[in-house]
Amino acid sequence: MRRILTAAALAAGTALGFAGAAYATDLEVTHWWTSGGEAAAVAELAKAFDATGNKWVDGAIAGSGGTARPIMISRITGGDPMGATQFNHGRQAEELVQAGLMRDLTDIATKGKWTEVVRPKGLLDSCTIDGKIYCVPVNIHSWQWLWLSNEAFAKAGVAVPKNWDEYVAAAPALEKAGIVPLAVGGQPWQTSGAFDVLLLAVGGTDAFLKVYKDKDGEFAGGAEIAKVFKAADDARKMSKGTNVQDWNQATNMVITGKAGGQIMGDWAQGEFQVAGKVAGKDYTCLPGLGMSNALATGGDAFYFPLLKDAEKAKAQEVLAETLLDPKTQVAFNLKKGSLPVRGDVDLNSANDCMKKGLDILAKGTVIPWTDQLLSQDTQKQKEDLFSEFFAKPDLTVEDAQKRFADIVSSAD
Amino acid sequence: MASTMSSAAKRPSRLFRNLSAKIASVPMILTALVVFVGGTLWTVLYSFTNSRLLPRLKFVGLDQYERLWATPRWLVSIENLAIYGVLSLIFSLVIGFVLAALLDQKIRFEDTFRTIFLYPFALSFVVTGVVWQWLLNPDFGVQAVVRSLGWESFAFDPLYNSSIVIYGVLIAALWQGTGFVMCLMLAGLRGIDEDIWKAARVDGIPAWRTYLFIVLPMMRPVLITTLVIIAAGIVKVYDLVVAQTSGGPGIASEVPAKYVYDYMFFAQNLGQGFAASTMMLLSVAIIIVPWAYLEFGRRR
Numbered sequence: 001m002r003r004i005l006t007a008a009a010l011a012a013g014t015a016l017g018f019a020g021a022a023y024a025t026d027l028e029v030t031h032w033w034t035s036g037g038e039a040a041a042v043a044e045l046a047k048a049f050d051a052t053g054n055k056w057v058d059g060a061i062a063g064s065g066g067t068a069r070p071i072m073i074s075r076i077t078g079g080d081p082m083g084a085t086q087f088n089h090g091r092q093a094e095e096l097v098q099a100g101l102m103r104d105l106t107d108i109a110t111k112g113k114w115t116e117v118v119r120p121k122g123l124l125d126s127c128t129i130d131g132k133i134y135c136v137p138v139n140i141h142s143w144q145w146l147w148l149s150n151e152a153f154a155k156a157g158v159a160v161p162k163n164w165d166e167y168v169a170a171a172p173a174l175e176k177a178g179i180v181p182l183a184v185g186g187q188p189w190q191t192s193g194a195f196d197v198l199l200l201a202v203g204g205t206d207a208f209l210k211v212y213k214d215k216d217g218e219f220a221g222g223a224e225i226a227k228v229f230k231a232a233d234d235a236r237k238m239s240k241g242t243n244v245q246d247w248n249q250a251t252n253m254v255i256t257g258k259a260g261g262q263i264m265g266d267w268a269q270g271e272f273q274v275a276g277k278v279a280g281k282d283y284t285c286l287p288g289l290g291m292s293n294a295l296a297t298g299g300d301a302f303y304f305p306l307l308k309d310a311e312k313a314k315a316q317e318v319l320a321e322t323l324l325d326p327k328t329q330v331a332f333n334l335k336k337g338s339l340p341v342r343g344d345v346d347l348n349s350a351n352d353c354m355k356k357g358l359d360i361l362a363k364g365t366v367i368p369w370t371d372q373l374l375s376q377d378t379q380k381q382k383e384d385l386f387s388e389f390f391a392k393p394d395l396t397v398e399d400a401q402k403r404f405a406d407i408v409s410s411a412d
Numbered sequence: 413m414a415s416t417m418s419s420a421a422k423r424p425s426r427l428f429r430n431l432s433a434k435i436a437s438v439p440m441i442l443t444a445l446v447v448f449v450g451g452t453l454w455t456v457l458y459s460f461t462n463s464r465l466l467p468r469l470k471f472v473g474l475d476q477y478e479r480l481w482a483t484p485r486w487l488v489s490i491e492n493l494a495i496y497g498v499l500s501l502i503f504s505l506v507i508g509f510v511l512a513a514l515l516d517q518k519i520r521f522e523d524t525f526r527t528i529f530l531y532p533f534a535l536s537f538v539v540t541g542v543v544w545q546w547l548l549n550p551d552f553g554v555q556a557v558v559r560s561l562g563w564e565s566f567a568f569d570p571l572y573n574s575s576i577v578i579y580g581v582l583i584a585a586l587w588q589g590t591g592f593v594m595c596l597m598l599a600g601l602r603g604i605d606e607d608i609w610k611a612a613r614v615d616g617i618p619a620w621r622t623y624l625f626i627v628l629p630m631m632r633p634v635l636i637t638t639l640v641i642i643a644a645g646i647v648k649v650y651d652l653v654v655a656q657t658s659g660g661p662g663i664a665s666e667v668p669a670k671y672v673y674d675y676m677f678f679a680q681n682l683g684q685g686f687a688a689s690t691m692m693l694l695s696v697a698i699i700i701v702p703w704a705y706l707e708f709g710r711r712r
Contacts, residue, residue, distance in 0.1 A: 070677035077466060095465035095680065186660045243550070243572055245658065377464070380679035384485045384663055391662025392574050403484070 025315040027083030030059035032068035037270040041336035048328040054315045076101050081305030083312055084319055089126045089135050089301035090371035097134050103304040108320050109133045119343035120361060122297055126372045135301040136323045139338035142295040142357065143265040143369065144197050146286040151257040152179045163290030164201055167261065168234045174260045181238035183250035183259035184390060188383035190247055191390040194263040195232050196370055201289035202231045205367055212373045217409025221401060229397045236390050269353055270337040279352040287356050295360045296369035299338065378411040452693065459686035467682055476687035486688065489666045492578045497646040500585055504642055508593025513623055516601045529591040541655025544584035545571065571657055574664035581656055581665055593638055600634030601627065647696055668692050
């Protein structure tokens with residue numbers, strides 16, 4: 001009996017070995033997913049990786065991407081690379097790849113037919129540098145959402161708006177009812193992101209791409225973008241009195257009806273879910289602020305530093321395959337509140353807002369987001385400008401636009 | 413005469429005097445040269461390049477500096493540092509000295525008071541920042557307390573007002589730092605000979621004049637030590653701002669050190685960060701060099 005079991009185990013071992021891992025290899029994975037929902041989502045990835053016979057060593061870094069990325073980068077450049085690390089795909093790891101510090105995944109991608117399964121196609125493009133694939137996208141997040149509190153609008157006695165213009169028109173009524181019309185937290189990326197969303201919604205897809213893709217400074221200083229700045233000025237006035245820092249605190253103002261709405265990415269959805277709110281009944285979501293039909297596909301991806309250790313390199317391959325596995329994709333993204341990167345998986349439990357998003361994705365109206373289009377340097381300059389713009393009422397719209405145009409002209 | 417000659421003959425070279433002590437200090441000298449001087453030169457050199465995430469030697473002249481001085485955030489940072497620096501220097505010296513002079517009156521429970529005043533110094537700037545973030549929060553802190561006492565229109569929310577936010581940071585810094593200045597000053601006061609006081613009293617000089625015109629000038633070494641410690645703290649102020657305001661609202665409480673960090677590591681633009689840190693070094697040098705020359709050069 002025992003002999004048969006041993007044989008079976010051996011056979012299983014051989015089979016597994018063929019798949020890439022005969023014995024456990026520890027692989028350290030760093031990421032900045034530390035909030036409740038995020039940690040639960042990471043646990044799914046770890047579970048799936050452990051099931052392959054390897055061991056996921058969790059290297060969570062608290063304090064959001066801004067804190068985590070410098071630590072990750074200095075470990076990689078300092079010669080102490082981890083097994084795998086999260087970045088937002090796009091240009092955050094661009095120079096690490098160019099310096100030859102990251103692993104080329106093209107072979108694994110060809111084997112796994114990633115170009116066929118990953119949807120939308122743009123995702124894999126942002127992992128590709130000089131024709132080679134360097135990262136595994138794991139989810140899709142989009143910024144272009146307006147979250148509205150139905151309770152706040154009922155209290156103010158106005159109908160829940162269907163687009164940005166109606167929302168601006170409703171702002172005085174909200175203010176009269178003692179409600180902050182638009183919650184905008186104090187962290188720089190929030191104001192800068194809100195402006196980008198307005199640019200896409202008010203200016204349209206072409207204008208968005210002309211500014212951020214073609215980096216046309218003259219256009220950015222022109223009349224069409226002036227309209228966007230007018231909208232940003234409205235947003236600035238509506239956001240007066242927010243007085244919170246973190247995005248989830250701002251979202252909480254919408255959840256509790258203290259604020260009318262918030263421009264925030266789909267990760268805000270998790271907060272509504274945790275608070276037990278129902279989409280359509282307690283809150284309303286407007287993708288593209290109800291004006292634009294395009295969604296940008298930012299998101300998270302895993303990059304693999306080049307390692308000398310052959311065993312670990314093998315474990316990296318296994319992890320890369322595991323991350324794109326349909327089962328892992330569903331388990332991870334349901335917990336994370338994001339959309340999977342595969343078109344061939346089924347998300348039955350998606351709620352109304354997620355379905356709206358899936359619809360837009362299915363129609364294929366997706367555009368690249370600033371993470372993919374702009375360098376971190378330009379992003380930071382933009383953040384500095386808009387955090388000043390939103391906090392300082394005496395910075396005029398004209399001055400701000402002029403500075404914006406300067407940033408765009410010198411952008412890379 | 414003969415003994416001087418023999419001792420002169422015994423030591424052939426000044427280089428080998430106290431040889432063991434010199435050997436022992438070699439590692440420290442090397443560290444200072446390589447880490448401080450070397451690192452500084454390296455930073456200055458690379459500030460003339462267009463290094464992004466990784467340092468690379470591709471020179472672009474003064475581009476980084478031109479961009480730096482055209483950046484509103486840098487100008488705001490410099491202005492903030494100037495306000496914060498001048499005021500925190502003046503106030504921590506004045507308050508510290510007054511507290512020390514008061515404690516010096518041979519009062520009861522001196523130890524207790526000293527502990528109370530020095531206690532904030534045991535907290536890091538990060539903790540200080542968070543504490544004062546709450547104290548100055550209009551909904552929970554000072555403003556809310558005063559309002560609940562009946563003054564409904566009382567407004568004190570420096571952290572949410574762009575034009576005065578730096579004073580909110582200053583208050584926190586003074587709360588944290590003056591106790592330490594007081595201790596240094598107290599040590600200086602205790603080092604003054606009793607006889608000086610007796611002489612002043614015999615001459616009928618009032619106590620405040622004795623402090624100001626006799627004791628204070630005698631405390632010169634202590635004052636200089638204090639000055640250096642405070643000044644170093646001012647230039648490198650970073651953690652307090654990060655914890656208390658994260659530079660906000662907007663960019664109203666940004667400081668140069670935070671600009672350096674943000675551009676080096678967050679914006680992945682080493683060249684820009686190096687240019688900013690070189691400017692910080694330069695401004696320190698402009699203040700320190702003439703002073704050091706006057707202070708130490710004169711004695712030769």
